[in-house]
Amino acid sequence: MALQSLDIKARSATTTQPPAARDPLHVAKLIDISKCIGCKACQVACMEWNDLRDEVGTNAGIYDNPRDLTDQSWTVMRYSEVEVQQGRLEWLIRKDGCMHCEDPGCLKACPAPGAIVQYVNGIVDFHEEHCIGCGYCITGCPFNVPRISKKDSKAYKCTLCSDRVAVGREPACVKTCPTGAIVFGSKRDMIEHAEGRIADLKARGYANAGLYNPEGVGGTHVMYVLQHADQPELYAGLPKDPHISPLVGLWKGITKPLMSLGIGLAVFAGFFHYVTAGPKEVEDEKVD
Amino acid sequence: MSTIQRYTAQERSNHWVVAIAFVLAGLSGLALFHPAFFFLTHLFGGGPWTRILHPFLGAVLFLSFMGMAARFWRYNRITPADRQWMARIKDVLCNRDQGLPEVGKYNAGQKYLFWLLVVCIPVLLVSGIVIWQPWFAPYFPVGLLRIAVVLHALAAWIVILAIIVHVYAAIWVKGSIRAMLRGTVSEAWARHHHRAWYRDVTGK
Ligand code: HEM
Ligand code: SF4
Numbered sequence: 087m088a089l090q091s092l093d094i095k096a097r098s099a100t101t102t103q104p105p106a107a108r109d110p111l112h113v114a115k116l117i118d119i120s121k122c123i124g125c126k127a128c129q130v131a132c133m134e135w136n137d138l139r140d141e142v143g144t145n146a147g148i149y150d151n152p153r154d155l156t157d158q159s160w161t162v163m164r165y166s167e168v169e170v171q172q173g174r175l176e177w178l179i180r181k182d183g184c185m186h187c188e189d190p191g192c193l194k195a196c197p198a199p200g201a202i203v204q205y206v207n208g209i210v211d212f213h214e215e216h217c218i219g220c221g222y223c224i225t226g227c228p229f230n231v232p233r234i235s236k237k238d239s240k241a242y243k244c245t246l247c248s249d250r251v252a253v254g255r256e257p258a259c260v261k262t263c264p265t266g267a268i269v270f271g272s273k274r275d276m277i278e279h280a281e282g283r284i285a286d287l288k289a290r291g292y293a294n295a296g297l298y299n300p301e302g303v304g305g306t307h308v309m310y311v312l313q314h315a316d317q318p319e320l321y322a323g324l325p326k327d328p329h330i331s332p333l334v335g336l337w338k339g340i341t342k343p344l345m346s347l348g349i350g351l352a353v354f355a356g357f358f359h360y361v362t363a364g365p366k367e368v369e370d371e372k373v374d
Numbered sequence: 375m376s377t378i379q380r381y382t383a384q385e386r387s388n389h390w391v392v393a394i395a396f397v398l399a400g401l402s403g404l405a406l407f408h409p410a411f412f413f414l415t416h417l418f419g420g421g422p423w424t425r426i427l428h429p430f431l432g433a434v435l436f437l438s439f440m441g442m443a444a445r446f447w448r449y450n451r452i453t454p455a456d457r458q459w460m461a462r463i464k465d466v467l468c469n470r471d472q473g474l475p476e477v478g479k480y481n482a483g484q485k486y487l488f489w490l491l492v493v494c495i496p497v498l499l500v501s502g503i504v505i506w507q508p509w510f511a512p513y514f515p516v517g518l519l520r521i522a523v524v525l526h527a528l529a530a531w532i533v534i535l536a537i538i539v540h541v542y543a544a545i546w547v548k549g550s551i552r553a554m555l556r557g558t559v560s561e562a563w564a565r566h567h568h569r570a571w572y573r574d575v576t577g578k
Contacts (some may be wrong), residue, residue, distance in 0.1 A: 099409040197406040198421050218421035220406060221507040225519045239422070239508055333520040337527060342408045345531045352535050356542035359467070366469050366547045368562045 091252045096204040098196035106206075113207045114273035115246060115257060117181050118283055118311040119321065120292075121267035124149065124163055124179040128259035128268060132161050135247060135258035155182065157235035157242040161259060164322035170314055180310070180321040181259070181268070184231045184244035186210050188304030191330040192241075194338050195226025201241075208273065208307035211248045214240040226338075228303060228328040246307065276309060283311045302329030377558040378575060388442045389554055395435035396537060402428040403530050429506045436499045443492055449479040450489065456482035471566070479571040483543070490536050494529045501526035 094104045133139065140158035145151065149165040161183035168176050190210045193202040201216040202223065212223075212232070219239035223232040232241045247257035255261075256270040269279060280297045287295035296315025299305045310324070318324040381389070402424045405414035418424040455475040459466075460482045462474060480488070504514050504522035511519060544550045549563040564572040572578070 099412060101409050197409070197412070199409060199412060216421070218406075218415075218425040219507055220425045221505065221511050221519075222406075222523070224511075225505075225516060225523055230516065234508060234512075236508065331520050333524050337520075337524045342527075345527075346408050346410055348531070349534055349538070352538040356538065356546075359542070360546060363468055365545075366471070368549060368560070368566045 089252045091205075091207065091254075092248065093206040094203045095206045096190075096193055097200050098193050098202040099199040108206065110206050112273040112307075113209065113246075113251060113270065114276040114307045114309055115186075115260060115268060115270045116276040116280055116309050116311065118267045118269070118280075119178060119180055120283070120287055120295075120311060120313050121265045122163075122179045122181065123265055123267075124165060124177070125264065126163050127262045127264055128181055129159070129161055129163060131258040131262035132244070133159075135250070136160065136245070155231060155233055155243075157233045157237075157240075160184070160242065160244040166320060166322050168320050170317070170320070176313070178313070178321050180324060182322065184210065184246070184308065185229050185303070185328075186244075186246055186307035187228070188306065189330065191226035191228055191303070191334060192223035192232055193226070194330060195222040195334055197222055205248065207251065209246045209248050209251065210307075211245050212241055212243060214238075214242065217241050226330065226334050228325060228330060273305075273307065280309065280311050287311070287313060298324065300325075300328050302327050376561045378561060378564050378572070379557055380553045380559045380564075381557045383557065385442075385445060386554055386557055388438060388445065391438040392435060392442050395431055395438055396533075399428060399431040399435050400530070400534055400537070402431060404534070407527060407530070425507070429502055432498060432502050436495055439491065439495050443488070446480075446488065450485045452482070452485055452489075453478075456485060460486075476570040477568050478574070479568060481567070487536055487540055491533060494533045494536075497525060497529040498533070501529065 090108065091110060093108055093110060095106070097104050138158045138160065140152050140156055143152050146153050150162065152159045152162055155162055161181055164180045164182050166178045166180070168178060170176060186209055188208065190202070190204055192212075193204055193210060196202045197220060198216050198218045200213055201218070202210065202212055204210045217240040219234060219241070221234055221241070223241050224230075224234070232243045234241050247255070247259075250257060257268075260268045260270040269276065271279075277297065277299070284295045284297060292313045294314050294316040296312060298310035298312050298315060298318055310318075310321070312318060312321065312324075314320055318326050401414050402418050404411040405418070405421075405424050406412075406428075412421075415421045415424040418427055455477075458475045459477065463483070465471070466474065466483075501522040503510050505511050505519055505526060514522075544554070547567065549559055553559045561572070561576070564575075
């Protein structure tokens with residue numbers, strides 16, 4: 087293993103157990119939406135650290151720019167204007183990107199061994215050198231995050247700056263955030279930190295403030311503090327109960343080994359039919 | 375040995391284009407079906423090449439199969455005699471062929487295989503196009519992609535099983551392979567396995 091801090095817990099299209107001798111720290115990034123001012127410094131820091139340059143697009147008339155995640159934009163700010171209480175406008179700004187699910191749908195769907203890995207620390211990382219460009223990760227993802235590059239047909243997304251985390255640094259977005267809306271640390275510490283923030287928000291009138299760490303995907307290693315945790319959809323369609331689609335479960339679950347077994351059995355059945363019942367020959371003429 | 379013409383050169387060529395395309399599409403698809411088969415990507419020049427080639431091989435299969443289906447369509451209509459034949463499938467499998475209902479150009483098993491392919495191959499085409507990266511998949515919503523991958527894997531599994539049975543049947547029933555390789559069968563073979571067709575073509 088190259089780096090202890092990047093010990094691998096799960097690997098795409100791999101049916102045996104990766105090395106599991108150690109259990110390093112589980113990390114998490116906490117995004118406190120109530121503290122975000124929408125300055126996009128994190129977007130810029132992401133581009134800089136990861137050396138990405140998206141095409142200059144066109145202004146769609148709203149602040150979201152670029153309009154969507156791409157292979158070059160691994161995080162984008164999504165701006166929602168909502169009135170939860172009549173006449174009280176709120177500007178909810180959500181930093182979108184990979185949630186680093188504990189139970190990653192992309193990894194489950196990927197057919198290429200080692201193209202997607204999950205480190206023991208919780209980060210889900212794409213190893214593009216093993217990616218074959220099939221797009222299965224897109225069908226697996228409950229958050230619509232992976233993007234296939236038009237240039238090389240490989241899938242890309244936020245790495246949670248695994249290269250920085252590996253050497254004890256925080257992700258670039260965390261380092262740059264001027265308001266401290268993004269923090270990083272052990273998952274347990276982040277939950278504890280969130281609890282303090284939520285208590286504060288509740289005291290200030292946000293009765294439904296809460297942590298977004300959805301159970302349906304086993305929890306996530308990117309979490310949000312939401313002012314309205316009862317309505318995550320308000321935040322540019324953040325899913326209320328994300329989970330790996332049952333269709334993906336059906337496609338990638340026990341059915342595949344069973345179907346593969348069925349193919350093997352069909353071949354064996356033919357062979358044993360031949361050695362028991364024997365070939366069907368027409369008696370009166372030698373034919374081949 | 376007196377022989378009867380069963381397939382023309384065009385029919386044989388069409389069949390073997392379908393067969394070759396099927397094996398290549400099947401192996402390249404299986405490579406992505408389950409990690410146990412991923413080694414098959416080596417036959418196609420690695421993972422990305424397998425992903426790139428598979429849909430084109432599938433498209434060749436679809437086109438050539440449609441040609442073959444058009445040629446053989448009319449011989450594959452299911453008749454009451456086919457149901458009687460199917461009711462005695464156990465005897466057929468145990469090589470107890472005496473007193474089976476008369477069979478035309480194709481027996482009931484061959485006909486059901488034909489109709490299964492006529493249904494499944496277009497399903498493979500349509501579902502395959504929906505998940506075809508990078509050309510078509512980006513235009514479809516993710517919910518449809520999820521349905522398409524499941525349908526594609528299921529239809530592929532069904533046709534792979536069906537073709538294993540088909541290939542085995544050709545090995546099992548001696549005298550069949552030459553029909554598709556050389557175009558001819560022996561009179562005895564035709565009389566035994568496809569009596570109604572035999573009477574039709576020979577007038578005997
Ligand atoms: C008719 C035209 C077909 C098209 C357009 C098509 C297209 C595709 C595409 C786009 C994929 C995803 C991987 C990739 O991008 O290469 C795929 C996967 C697959 N295809 Fe096809 N295909 C076709 C026919 C077939 C046939 C005839 C078979 C079987 C004999 C087959 C078996 C498979 C299998 C087993 C998979 C993997 C499914 C999985 O991951 O569960 N395909 N196909
Ligand atoms: S596009 Fe790449 S990362 Fe995504 S599922 Fe396919 S091989 Fe895996």
